[in-house]
Amino acid sequence: MPNERDPRVTRVGSLKANENDLRVIGVPRRRVDARAKVTGQTRFADDIFLPRMAFCKLLRSPHPHARIRRIDTSRAVAHPGVYLVLTGKDVPIQYGILPVSQDEQALCVDHVRHVGDPVAAVIAREELTAFEALDLIDVDYEILTTISNPEEALATSAPRIHEYGEEGNIHKLVALEFGNVEEGFAEADEIFEDTFFFQGNTHLPIEQHASVAIKDPDGKLTIWSSTQTPHYLHRALAKVLEMPAAHIRVIATPNGGGFGGKSDPFNHEIVVAKAALMLDRPVKICLTREEVFYCHRGRHPILMKFKTGVKKDGAITGMHLQTLIDGGAYGSYGVASTFYAGALQTTTYHVPRYRYQGCRTFTNKPPCGPKRGHGTPQPRFGQEVQLDKIAERLKIDPANLRLHIVESPNAVTANFFRLGTVNLSECIRRVVEVSGWKDKFRKLPEGRGVGLACSAYLTGAGLPIYWNKMPHSGVQLKFDRCGGVSIFCGATEIGQGSDDVLAGIVAQVLGIDPFDIRLFTGDTDLGPVDLGSYSSRVTLMAGNAALQAAERGKAIIAEGVAEKLEVPKERLSFADKRVFDSVAPEKGVSFEEAVCIAEARFGTIGTVGSYTPPKSPALYKGGGVGPSPTYSYSAAVVEVEVNPVTGWVTVPRIWIAHDIGCALNPTLARGQVEGSVYMGLGEALMEEQEFRRLPKKLSHALVHKFPSILEYKSPTSLDMPEVITELIEEPDPQGPFGAKEVGQGPLLPIMPAVANAVYDAVGVRIDEIPITPEKIMKALAEKKAGREPRFGPSHFPRINWPEALRVPPPWEGGDGNAVNDVPRRTRRVSKKEKVLTS
Amino acid sequence: MMRLPLFEFRAPRTLEEAARILDAERANAMPLAGGTDLLPNMKRRQQVPRMLMSLRHIEILNRVALHDSGSRLGACVTLSEIAADRRFRNGLTALAQAASLVATPQIRNMATLGGNICLDTRCNYYDQSYEWRKSINFCLKKDGTTCWVAPSSRKCVAVSSTDTGPALMALGARVRLVSRSGEREVLLSDLYNNDGIDFIKRRPDEILAEVSLDNLHGWKSTYWKLRRRGSFDFPVLSVAAAVSLSGNNTVEDARIVVGSAACRPLAAMEAAKSLLGRPLNQQAIEEAAALAARIAKPLDNTDFDMTWRKRVTAEFVTYALRELRGDDVRAERESFTRCAFE
Amino acid sequence: MLPIESQKTSQIRFMLNGEETDVSFAPYKTLLEILREDLGHTGTKHGCELGECGACAVLLDGKPVLSCLVLALECGGKQVLTVEGLGEDGGLHPLQDAFADLGAAQCGYCTPAILVTAKALLDQNPHPTRDQIREAISGNLCRCTGYLQIFEAVEAAMLKIAGQKTSAT
Incomplete structure (x- = not known):
């Protein structure tokens, strides 16, 4: 049932010019792993059952902040059915996703930092036995001061949650200035200062994290795990278990949803690996939903202050952004998140001068990290809502204002990010047209409104997480005499269609059917490294690697077939499972014969491909976060109905246009857009990772308010609006077949578009996410009382910012280095960094 | 995977046998009907009965008898059966609406009327795993000494979260309780108690066997539920209203019940009384709404802000009464429930 | 506390995807657990085990229910349909x-x-x-x-x- 004429998705662009050659790419198709998924045969980590398998449960800290004085496991060890009890001293080596924050331990040795931090593990014959035995472990804690939020973290220099970081409980301070922002403000006709708050939220994949580890018959380790980043897990296991990485095999099972939440190496993965090695039997763990909330790594709560200067026509003269970020108890990706929160402001609209100051604090809560959009949805919300306010004051239609200031294609921004194709204007024009914006904006009756917002996102992080010069993605192809092709690649299927991208590209190049291809992915023993399913990198990076490998295979086969058929190889076409003379199509051989001819001529055929992103011109310290081979763009219009008494919000319709370059499989591309809109709407209206601090006089407790899938509100099928999707297809030279990312970008405009629509509907500004009826009702009361019709933060605390690294923008003759720092090439690793990375 | 604790299991075939088992076991045993409330609570170790006694195999508890003289509904009738049965209209509409808005379609296929009436009270400090509750040193309702919602309170304030309870109270329902020593029938409104722990006056040896309703000819009823999403969520506020109108549209009798605003569904007596003998005009509705909202005392232990929930009470009473007088408020209903009631 | 190791097993016979099926299991287990752990039917998933996500739905006598909240002990004689039983004649539904x-x-x-x-x-x-x-x-x-x-x-x-x-x- 192809949906080539899908009425709910419109494709606009120049791609169709050569579509006769494209039999696979750009054609709506059943994804290659669809049958496994609809028959329930996709093997997720918890679906693995092995003979003699034992089950693991973790004892977690009931205290938000404490020292461990003593652990007595003797009663648990003696419990019938218990095989093994582990504590921190069994796996003491520190690890973490970023080299600069190796601050986690698989089981806490002497310091617990949030409720849910693991302190011991029980491995038993039955999971229920392991659970029962947890209560038999006696832990003696010394309670430390609870640090609940960034303000408390700034005010509390001791106790420190970690012994590293800037000072006290400040993890990371960033200060960057691109051009003289004060001069920019001096040139402005109007200056806007707004404070926003974006509450934290979490990924909530329906699959809970699970892992199974075994000691292989030859004594090596194999672990199956629901991870988005098998390569990084591989490295962490080698480090903590002190084993040669070559003796460890990580198999990323298909993830039952990831969204960024399975991108760190996790304590439970290390624990079951250790236990399997010690017991020489398979050990499984599957987290409960509550434990998934403690893994977290979700959206950082961020308090933001935007100061923006504009000319009368809306042109931005300068922007200053400050962020205060609640990092939770560990580093995770937090240093990158802190930079990301200030990185992409310059990629949508022309910002000639820009200053960013960011501060991430440690608090006694589960660690925040990368969730779909990583660090960028929060400031995007602030920027797009502030633009709406600017447009209103300047009396310019918000769509026209944005069209006027959109950044140019191939520009190098003030912070030295090189853009690729930029079709944001086309995105805006499309959503304006299809939504009927001009007949609706400020024209709908009271209680109904529309809002518009835009965004940009990376198509893959330009730099790897640990410094190296090797490719970010590699693909091997094996060509079989039977005409089958096998793809080996480290890329990880998390639902987004990673496997289908690889199969689609290879099938297109070789003129075969994607179903003729076998995939061996996410397995560190079988495939070359792919860094993982994060930062929207797989389509472009693994896709380009696959494209290169396939082109190389095609060249070898063409060589052999050309000789045999006595046709110049340039004239050969690969399509419909044949290799044939494009001038005389009847002259040709089947793909199977073609492989045999080539194998007879050249020996066994295997090819490789790899991809390394282009060098970024951002050479300053911190410039490693934000560069990408190219960026995707989105524009959305949201329609809302707001009950003027209760503030109750209904969203009937959303229009979204996404600059995708090329939709490799339009069915999947549309699914990514709609899924992003869904998740964005959840964040906009209801999702919150909220905590309870019990009264300080009575308790030190700081707990997740409701670590359950019932009380963490994810929209249901009844809450989902109609979505009208437009895909803008102008191929980007960096992407395979011109493709850019689609998995994250379309989430970003939804939250600010909802806020802007609420303002259009009832005239109140909700400068805080989520936008709940309570907040709207409070703002309506302010409006009624003649005060500022707004709900949101009014204050940004004083922070002692370090001197900013000053980087002159390209148009001021900058070379990408800071003028007040040692250039990157000669910068030495500081002592502190050395300690943390060792 | 969350696992149940160990338990003994009994599945009696008759009410008499069930009553004998409960009599022998008393507080050690708990009746199990749909399991959608009790089993999650057991997995979280909020309730750890030594014995589960299934009521599902007792034929008589599955009966529905609707007659002109009145109706009798077995406790094990599922919420799906009630929601799908078109005979539950006019006087009985509130019950069908309440049943149709509980949780999710799958849960309504399992959950029973009796179970929903007896639903354990809920609280953000209580509906948590054993480990979570340990991290707050437990609470008054289970294993602890402090009510964290109101630390100075000596009473547990967990919230009544039943949907059918308020609806049935508005319909004047009675329940039949059977035990080995006999049986009794009480008004549902007398069964509930405003205490989060001791919220229901069913003795441990009693089985709630049946719900009975008088003939509601001439009555109209409705149920309004507040929750965040279109499904899954328990009510965080609800309003059930029933009126009997005379020929000239004046109120002959009325009942208004506010749910999920205390440890039990609250009958808004004064609000109902204020309507008697008056037409359902705007002034009468506004007065009743204000009176009803006065009794709602939501606390900070459910989803949503408590002051906002209180504010919505008046709004819901207004919608309900307007609906009962014949206004078309389908758009307002759908905006809150996210689905139509046919 | 009674160690689970001392528990007896229970048995039921029921129709699983149209096939008469006998299974012995630990009596505390739900339908979800016996399907996945004792009968190798891992097509049925779980996301909370508390009735809050719907991932474990199966048909019990033709009606969708949550297998995480159905005692396996109560399934004797019942018809259970899971995703494994959805296809027809070796093909897809x-x-x-x-x-x-x-x-x-x-x-x-x-x-x-x-x-x-x-x-x-x-x-x-x-x-x-x-x-x-x-x-x-x-x-x-x-x-x-x-x-x-x-x-x-x-x-x-x-x-x-x-x-x-x-x-x-």
């Missing part, structure tokens, strides 16, 4: 075909439960409206798709099934 073709399964984790729930809907109501489909799967959370491609897949399957019935008569 029209719902499975439509879900595969129309992008209704992304990560595929909530998919088995939605498929059986949708099957129960079409069995009971061969021509549901969009709103009825929306309502029928409102107990199944999906974090990937935003549901729209799922609605369309159910509609496509509905038309296909209706077409098959017409051509058969």
Whole structure:
């Protein structure tokens, strides 16, 4: 049932010019792993059952902040059915996703930092036995001061949650200035200062994290795990278990949803690996939903202050952004998140001068990290809502204002990010047209409104997480005499269609059917490294690697077939499972014969491909976060109905246009857009990772308010609006077949578009996410009382910012280095960094 | 995977046998009907009965008898059966609406009327795993000494979260309780108690066997539920209203019940009384709404802000009464429930 | 505390996907646990085990229920249908075909439960409206798709099934 004429998705662009050659790419198709998924045969980590398998449960800290004085496991060890009890001293080596924050331990040795931090593990014959035995472990804690939020973290220099970081409980301070922002403000006709708050939220994949580890018959380790980043897990296991990485095999099972939440190496993965090695039997763990909330790594709560200067026509003269970020108890990706929160402001609209100051604090809560959009949805919300306010004051239609200031294609921004194709204007024009914006904006009756917002996102992080010069993605192809092709690649299927991208590209190049291809992915023993399913990198990076490998295979086969058929190889076409003379199509051989001819001529055929992103011109310290081979763009219009008494919000319709370059499989591309809109709407209206601090006089407790899938509100099928999707297809030279990312970008405009629509509907500004009826009702009361019709933060605390690294923008003759720092090439690793990375 | 604790299991075939088992076991045993409330609570170790006694195999508890003289509904009738049965209209509409808005379609296929009436009270400090509750040193309702919602309170304030309870109270329902020593029938409104722990006056040896309703000819009823999403969520506020109108549209009798605003569904007596003998005009509705909202005392232990929930009470009473007088408020209903009631 | 190791096992006989099935299990287990752990039917998933996500839905005597909240002890003599029993004559059920073709399964984790729930809907109501489909799967959370491609897949399957019935008569 192809949906080539899908009425709910419109494709606009120049791609169709050569579509006769494209039999696979750009054609709506059943994804290659669809049958496994609809028959329930996709093997997720918890679906693995092995003979003699034992089950693991973790004892977690009931205290938000404490020292461990003593652990007595003797009663648990003696419990019938218990095989093994582990504590921190069994796996003491520190690890973490970023080299600069190796601050986690698989089981806490002497310091617990949030409720849910693991302190011991029980491995038993039955999971229920392991659970029962947890209560038999006696832990003696010394309670430390609870640090609940960034303000408390700034005010509390001791106790420190970690012994590293800037000072006290400040993890990371960033200060960057691109051009003289004060001069920019001096040139402005109007200056806007707004404070926003974006509450934290979490990924909530329906699959809970699970892992199974075994000691292989030859004594090596194999672990199956629901991870988005098998390569990084591989490295962490080698480090903590002190084993040669070559003796460890990580198999990323298909993830039952990831969204960024399975991108760190996790304590439970290390624990079951250790236990399997010690017991020489398979050990499984599957987290409960509550434990998934403690893994977290979700959206950082961020308090933001935007100061923006504009000319009368809306042109931005300068922007200053400050962020205060609640990092939770560990580093995770937090240093990158802190930079990301200030990185992409310059990629949508022309910002000639820009200053960013960011501060991430440690608090006694589960660690925040990368969730779909990583660090960028929060400031995007602030920027797009502030633009709406600017447009209103300047009396310019918000769509026209944005069209006027959109950044140019191939520009190098003030912070030295090189853009690729930029079709944001086309995105805006499309959503304006299809939504009927001009007949609706400020024209709908009271209680109904529309809002518009835009965004940009990376198509893959330009730099790897640990410094190296090797490719970010590699693909091997094996060509079989039977005409089958096998793809080996480290890329990880998390639902987004990673496997289908690889199969689609290879099938297109070789003129075969994607179903003729076998995939061996996410397995560190079988495939070359792919860094993982994060930062929207797989389509472009693994896709380009696959494209290169396939082109190389095609060249070898063409060589052999050309000789045999006595046709110049340039004239050969690969399509419909044949290799044939494009001038005389009847002259040709089947793909199977073609492989045999080539194998007879050249020996066994295997090819490789790899991809390394282009060098970024951002050479300053911190410039490693934000560069990408190219960026995707989105524009959305949201329609809302707001009950003027209760503030109750209904969203009937959303229009979204996404600059995708090329939709490799339009069915999947549309699914990514709609899924992003869904998740964005959840964040906009209801999702919150909220905590309870019990009264300080009575308790030190700081707990997740409701670590359950019932009380963490994810929209249901009844809450989902109609979505009208437009895909803008102008191929980007960096992407395979011109493709850019689609998995994250379309989430970003939804939250600010909802806020802007609420303002259009009832005239109140909700400068805080989520936008709940309570907040709207409070703002309506302010409006009624003649005060500022707004709900949101009014204050940004004083922070002692370090001197900013000053980087002159390209148009001021900058070379990408800071003028007040040692250039990157000669910068030495500081002592502190050395300690943390060792 | 969350696992149940160990338990003994009994599945009696008759009410008499069930009553004998409960009599022998008393507080050690708990009746199990749909399991959608009790089993999650057991997995979280909020309730750890030594014995589960299934009521599902007792034929008589599955009966529905609707007659002109009145109706009798077995406790094990599922919420799906009630929601799908078109005979539950006019006087009985509130019950069908309440049943149709509980949780999710799958849960309504399992959950029973009796179970929903007896639903354990809920609280953000209580509906948590054993480990979570340990991290707050437990609470008054289970294993602890402090009510964290109101630390100075000596009473547990967990919230009544039943949907059918308020609806049935508005319909004047009675329940039949059977035990080995006999049986009794009480008004549902007398069964509930405003205490989060001791919220229901069913003795441990009693089985709630049946719900009975008088003939509601001439009555109209409705149920309004507040929750965040279109499904899954328990009510965080609800309003059930029933009126009997005379020929000239004046109120002959009325009942208004506010749910999920205390440890039990609250009958808004004064609000109902204020309507008697008056037409359902705007002034009468506004007065009743204000009176009803006065009794709602939501606390900070459910989803949503408590002051906002209180504010919505008046709004819901207004919608309900307007609906009962014949206004078309389908758009307002759908905006809150996210689905139509046919 | 009674160690679980001392517990006896229970047995039931029931119809699993049309096949008479005997199973022994630890008596505290739910239908979900025996399907996955004792009968090797891992197609049925779980996301909370508390009735809050819908991922474990199966058909019990034709009706969608949550297998995480059904005691295995109560399943004796019952008919249970899981995703493994959905296909017909070695092929896919029209719902499975439509879900595969129309992008209704992304990560595929909530998919088995939605498929059986949708099957129960079409069995009971061969021509549901969009709103009825929306309502029928409102107990199944999906974090990937935003549901729209799922609605369309159910509609496509509905038309296909209706077409098959017409051509058969």
